[in-house]
Amino acid sequence: MLEVIGLSKSFKALKAVDGVDFVLNKGESVGLLGPNGAGKSTTIQMMSTGLTPTKGQVLYNNSDALKNPKQLRRDLGIVPQDIALYEELSAYENLLFFGRLYGLKGKMLRSKVDDVLKLVGLFDRKKDRVKNYSGGMKRRINIAASLLHDPKVLIMDEPTVGIDPQSRSYILDLIRQLNKDKHMTVLYTSHYMEEVEKLCDRIYIMDHGKVIASGTKQELQALMEKEETVWIEMAQKKPAFKDALVQDPTFLKVTESEQGYKVIAKKRPSLLNDLFDYAKIHQVEPTVLAIQTPTLEDVFLHLTGRKLRD
Ligand SMILES: Nc1ncnc2c1ncn2[C@@H]1O[C@H](COP(=O)(O)OP(=O)(O)OP(=O)(O)O)[C@@H](O)[C@H]1O
Numbered sequence: 001m002l003e004v005i006g007l008s009k010s011f012k013a014l015k016a017v018d019g020v021d022f023v024l025n026k027g028e029s030v031g032l033l034g035p036n037g038a039g040k041s042t043t044i045q046m047m048s049t050g051l052t053p054t055k056g057q058v059l060y061n062n063s064d065a066l067k068n069p070k071q072l073r074r075d076l077g078i079v080p081q082d083i084a085l086y087e088e089l090s091a092y093e094n095l096l097f098f099g100r101l102y103g104l105k106g107k108m109l110r111s112k113v114d115d116v117l118k119l120v121g122l123f124d125r126k127k128d129r130v131k132n133y134s135g136g137m138k139r140r141i142n143i144a145a146s147l148l149h150d151p152k153v154l155i156m157d158e159p160t161v162g163i164d165p166q167s168r169s170y171i172l173d174l175i176r177q178l179n180k181d182k183h184m185t186v187l188y189t190s191h192y193m194e195e196v197e198k199l200c201d202r203i204y205i206m207d208h209g210k211v212i213a214s215g216t217k218q219e220l221q222a223l224m225e226k227e228e229t230v231w232i233e234m235a236q237k238k239p240a241f242k243d244a245l246v247q248d249p250t251f252l253k254v255t256e257s258e259q260g261y262k263v264i265a266k267k268r269p270s271l272l273n274d275l276f277d278y279a280k281i282h283q284v285e286p287t288v289l290a291i292q293t294p295t296l297e298d299v300f301l302h303l304t305g306r307k308l309r310d
Helices: 040-047 070-075 091-101 106-119 135-147 165-180 193-199 217-222 239-247 271-281 296-304
Strands: 002-011 014-024 029-033 055-060 076-079 153-157 185-190 202-207 210-215 227-234 251-256 260-266 286-292
Touching: 002 040, 014 040, 014 055, 014 210, 029 040, 029 165, 029 193, 040 055, 040 153, 040 185, 055 070, 070 076, 076 135, 091 106, 091 135, 106 135, 135 153, 135 165, 153 165, 165 185, 165 193, 185 193, 193 296, 202 217, 202 296, 210 217, 210 296, 217 296, 227 271, 239 251, 239 260, 239 271, 251 296, 260 271, 260 296, 271 286
Parallel strands: 029 185, 029 202, 076 153, 153 185
Antiparallel strands: 002 014, 002 055, 202 210, 227 260, 227 286, 251 260
């Protein structure tokens, strides 16, 4: 349905996006996951024809959308990262304004505005001025604005950043509903892997302007087949214990949290015993020692050596 091939964008010497290939099939919910600065926003700005690529193609239904952007623009709903609403106007008036930009008018426009207000759960608050809304409510109006013209493809740029948990869960449910019930194709950009894991059929992981891995959650986890993730908790952490693990090349990555350490290690029958041996040497008494299924965070760490939110 929507495909980008070899998409690149340079800002002077900086390669913000570097040869990205990417397919969005009809009805799919696809996640674009990557840390800040990975190139996600720049990619989606180019695929929605808002920014001209330095190189590459954007195809919509197999035709060149950079040369003929009309059909894609008509079918596309975009929720940008920055909220752009008129604070002094009510939510209803804001949506009337955006609806007119899409060419809607009269009764049709008013009924569409009511529909999208109901969808985002703010129909009862439609007469309140936007300046009195919470950040999460403003975000929901932003999403409502992107839905006024019944888009076939919805592209969302980190729509849950910095908002209250109630709005966050409302937005996630809404996206699921738009995708599963209304069969809207969704591209969801985020650096929260748990959102992408829950919402998306397929995932692209981006880092430093490139797609470094893609697939279903299971396919991405399979990248770690030769490794295992072990979680160790203890009453008191010992830096010398951690240092010893870090120095052992069979432990590929050791990260620390409040209660203990997460270790990505080469898979082997002796793994837990090896860890117990180190614990004994350093007089560490583990309260939990558990082998875990890798998360997308682990996959990311494995592929890049960095945490998603570094
Ligand atoms: N207009 C611009 N001019 C110069 N550099 C830019 C511009 N837009 C983006 N960049 C740079 O390109 C890189 C990729 O930015 P981009 O916003 O696409 O990343 P992102 O993955 O969306 O991250 P974030 O979650 O922070 O938005 C960054 O280093 C950013 O500073």
